Structure formats: structure tokens, C-alpha cells
Amino acid sequence: MRLLLLTALCIVAGAANAQKITVLDTDGTPIPYASVMTQDAKFIGITDLNGVLADAKGHKHISITHVAYKTKEVDVATLSDGCVTLEDSDFSLDEITVSPKPFVYVQTYYRAIFYDDKDGVMYYRAGLTDNVLDRQKKENKAKTRHISKAFVGVVKTLVNMLLGGIFDSQSELRVKKYEDILIRNGKSVNLTIDEVSPGNKIIRDTFGIVGSITDDPTAGQRHFAYDSHQIYLHKLQVSGNEKKMKKQEAREEKKKNRKDADFAIYRIDEDGNYLPEDFVMLQYLTDYDSVEKDGSLNHEFSLVQVFSIERAYVTKEEAKQIKKDNKLEKSYQAIQQFERQNKIPDLPEAVQQKLNELWKVDKD
Numbered sequence: 001m002r003l004l005l006l007t008a009l010c011i012v013a014g015a016a017n018a019q020k021i022t023v024l025d026t027d028g029t030p031i032p033y034a035s036v037m038t039q040d041a042k043f044i045g046i047t048d049l050n051g052v053l054a055d056a057k058g059h060k061h062i063s064i065t066h067v068a069y070k071t072k073e074v075d076v077a078t079l080s081d082g083c084v085t086l087e088d089s090d091f092s093l094d095e096i097t098v099s100p101k102p103f104v105y106v107q108t109y110y111r112a113i114f115y116d117d118k119d120g121v122m123y124y125r126a127g128l129t130d131n132v133l134d135r136q137k138k139e140n141k142a143k144t145r146h147i148s149k150a151f152v153g154v155v156k157t158l159v160n161m162l163l164g165g166i167f168d169s170q171s172e173l174r175v176k177k178y179e180d181i182l183i184r185n186g187k188s189v190n191l192t193i194d195e196v197s198p199g200n201k202i203i204r205d206t207f208g209i210v211g212s213i214t215d216d217p218t219a220g221q222r223h224f225a226y227d228s229h230q231i232y233l234h235k236l237q238v239s240g241n242e243k244k245m246k247k248q249e250a251r252e253e254k255k256k257n258r259k260d261a262d263f264a265i266y267r268i269d270e271d272g273n274y275l276p277e278d279f280v281m282l283q284y285l286t287d288y289d290s291v292e293k294d295g296s297l298n299h300e301f302s303l304v305q306v307f308s309i310e311r312a313y314v315t316k317e318e319a320k321q322i323k324k325d326n327k328l329e330k331s332y333q334a335i336q337q338f339e340r341q342n343k344i345p346d347l348p349e350a351v352q353q354k355l356n357e358l359w360k361v362d363k364d
Contacts, residue, residue, distance in 0.1 A: 021053040022083045032225040033261035034066040041350035046261050049212050063348045067283040067305050071348050089345040099313040104133040104277045107310040116300040121354040124149045126335050130323045131173045142171035147330045172306045175276050189234045207234045222268045229260035258288035281307045309342045332359040
């Protein structure tokens with residue numbers, strides 16, 4: 001019945017506007033924050049929390065991608081019902097058996113891409129983070145090793161400073177539950193998580209809905225989707241700090257139509273419980289139009305994806321040895337081989353081609 005209702009909704013949407021796209025999973029559940037691109041890697045937009053992209057902007061052939069699903073190439077004219085179904089990616093975590101050892105070792109792999117419509121892929125970065133979780137103290141000591149590539153020397157230096165500091169000094173693996181982190185960070189705007197139906201929750205603050213949480217019982221996963229930028233703006237608005245608000249307004253004027261699409265997945269048990277080591281993957285996507293000197297707009301986005309690739313309960317000595325053994329060679333060929341070995345989901349083909357070009361062009 002649920003699938004029939006969703007199909008009917010898609011047909012109505014498609015009839016009302018042929019350029020409106022609704023992205024669903026194989027169970028008929030809307031997929032928030034799917035990226036829609038042209039087949040030559042021009043970014044079109046992101047689906048909202050209901051899995052809807054309001055307008056494909058006249059493009060006939062599109063590529064739809066999401067960190068948790070397989071990329072799909074679509075001919076818009078063939079979408080009689082306005083809906084696109086994505087299959088789950090092959091990425092998954094092996095079972096981990098709880099043991100009395102005092103530490104948990106979790107290795108994560110990340111990749112970061114900066115792109116604009118004028119220059120294409122400007123910057124690429126990948127690396128490994130070794131996380132050692134102290135189960136008793138509930139602390140995470142992490143260190144990241146990374147490699148990068150960029151067209152422009154200045155851009156390379158600036159982004160290295162930015163991302164280097166972020167990834168060297170901290171990990172994306174949280175020792176507290178994601179729900180608790182969201183509520184704590186949104187305390188000033190009365191952020192709450194409310195159940196609307198079994199396995200489905202909405203994240204709401206004083207100003208409205210800012211995210212959703214969906215359980216996938218078949219995969220044993222919990223999906224978090226939220227707009228961190230919107231939450232930040234709401235917090236700033238209630239703070240009453242006029243100086244900060246004016247600075248932010250100036251930033252918003254330079255980066256118009258900004259959207260942040262934050263998405264995370266954790267493995268859960270039958271009761272919906274999980275631990276830090278049950279982290280599966282996350283994605284941060286920032287999308288905006290930058291204002292050029294001549295007043296024209298240049299569409300830009302940045303994409304950061306993080307994947308958990310190895311987990312084990314260990315002693316301190318075992319953790320040290322694992323960190324020594326797990327390495328990523330500093331070459332693009334090594335990155336590609338590493339991603340294949342660890343079943344990291346593919347990027348859209350057009351983006352991958354531009355990365356190939358990037359690595360050849362920049363010999364620094």
C-alpha cells in the first residue's frame with residue numbers, strides 16, 4: 001500500500017511538472033540529499049528531505065548520486081512518473097564481536113572534493129584516520145594521514161591549511177550518540193527529535209523542520225539527514241548578536257542560495273541501539289552560488305565523505321601495531337586501488353574523469 005501511494009504521488013508530480021524529480025530507495029522511501037548532476041559533472045541540485053528535486057532545469061540527461069546508494073544515469077524524458085529508484089551501495093561493515101579488551105580501533109577513509117562550474121574539480125584530498133576509542137574514559141584519540149591534489153597553487157595552500165587542520169586534529173567518529181550531539185548543539189533553538197511513525201523521526205527547531213532520522217530494518221541501519229547551516233543561522237538569529245549577524249549576512253551575500261546536506265549512517269541492533277564503533281559512513285555537502293567580480297554567479301560545491309573500513313577490539317599494543325600496518329600510498333593509483341579493495345562507493349563517472357584529468361595536469 002505504501003509503495004502504491006508513493007507511486008501515485010510520483011505520477012501526479014510528474015504530470016504537474018516534468019522537470020520535478022523524486023528519488024526513492026527500493027522500498028519506496030524518499031532519499032534526502034541525493035546529488036543531481038549533468039553527465040558532464042555540472043551540478044544541478046540536491047533533493048530535499050522528501051527526496052524531491054524541484055527542477056532539473058531543462059537537462060535531458062542527469063546523473064543521480066548519494067553516498068549510501070549506487071549512482072544512476074537517467075534520461076529525464078523516460079521518467080513518465082517523475083520517480084527514480086536508487087539501489088543500495090555494496091558498502092557494508094563486517095560484524096564485530098564485543099570483547100573485554102579496553103580499546104576499540106576504528107579506521108576511517110575520507111575523500112574531499114572542491115568543484116565549481118568554471119574550473120571543474122579544483123581540489124581533491126583523501127586520507128586515513130586511525131581512531132583509538134578508550135571504552136572506559138569514552139575518549140577518542142585520532143590521527144590522520146592524507147594526500148591531496150589541486151590545479152591552483154594558492155588554492156592548494158589555502159585548502160591544505162583548512163582541511164589539514166580539520167582532519168589532523170579531530171575525527172568524524174563521535175563518542176556520543178548522534179541524537180545527543182544534535183540536541184546539544186541545537187539547545188538554543190529548542191531542537192527536538194520527534195517520532196512521526198515507527199522508524200521515522202523529524203528533527204525540528206524553533207523555526208521548523210531541519211532534518212530527519214530514518215531506520216532501515218532490513219539493513220540494520222539508522223540514517224541521519226540534516227542541514228547544519230540552517231541550524232547555525234537559526235542559532236545566530238536567536239542569539240541577538242547583531243555584529244555576528246551582520247558578518248553572516250555579508251557572507252551569505254557572497255555565497256548565495258547556500259545549502260548544507262549532512263548525512264550519516266550507523267548500524268543499529270533490533271532495539272535501535274548502537275555504539276561509536278557502529279559508525280558506517282557520513283557525507284557533508286555544501287552547495288552555493290559564489291558572486292564573481294563582474295556580478296555573475298559561479299556554482300560551487302564541496303563534498304566530504306567518510307567511511308568506516310576496519311574495526312577491532314584491541315589492547316594498546318595491538319592498536320599501535322595496526323596503525324603501523326595500515327597505510328595509504330601517496331599516489332592516485334593507490335587511492336583507486338584502495339577504494340576498490342574496501343568497496344568504497346564510486347563517484348559519478350564524470351566527476352571521476354575530472355579527477356583523472358586533475359591528477360595528470362597537476363604535477364606538483
